[in-house]
Amino acid sequence: MKRTTKIGLLKTGGFISLITPLSIAVGINFDHYVSQSGDGGIKLAIGGGIVATLLLISFLGRVKMPGRIWFFAILYAVATLLEPILVDIKLLTGMLLLGEGIDVALFNPLIKKQVKLKGMEEQADITKKAIEKMNVIKEKEEKIISGRV
Numbered sequence: 001m002k003r004t005t006k007i008g009l010l011k012t013g014g015f016i017s018l019i020t021p022l023s024i025a026v027g028i029n030f031d032h033y034v035s036q037s038g039d040g041g042i043k044l045a046i047g048g049g050i051v052a053t054l055l056l057i058s059f060l061g062r063v064k065m066p067g068r069i070w071f072f073a074i075l076y077a078v079a080t081l082l083e084p085i086l087v088d089i090k091l092l093t094g095m096l097l098l099g100e101g102i103d104v105a106l107f108n109p110l111i112k113k114q115v116k117l118k119g120m121e122e123q124a125d126i127t128k129k130a131i132e133k134m135n136v137i138k139e140k141e142e143k144i145i146s147g148r149v
Contacts, residue, residue, distance in 0.1 A: 047081025
């Protein structure tokens, strides 16, 4: 398996470990949340989709808000959509903390190791190509020298 594929799989596993405890906690209490929202869970699904998207792009390191107003607008939308869930915010943030702990403990060291090995392999390939190129030049020089003698 290519090193890039391994890194991608490890990052995927890290993301899954981040959201799994939160998903389990929400899943266990979902009936309670839906009964409080009164709209059959549509707002919860939309808010959950926004949160999952934000977690994913945050995990990938691609969160770039254009300004504070956008941050507060997204925060307001998520708070409005997920109002029934916010009652259990301590439980849910604890589940996120647990997921992040699993990611940091299990996946981050493996990802760092694979990235380091990938860099070492790339450097070894560059060195190998340079040596091969030097050998070709050396062979040409030897042919030129032997042809003159």
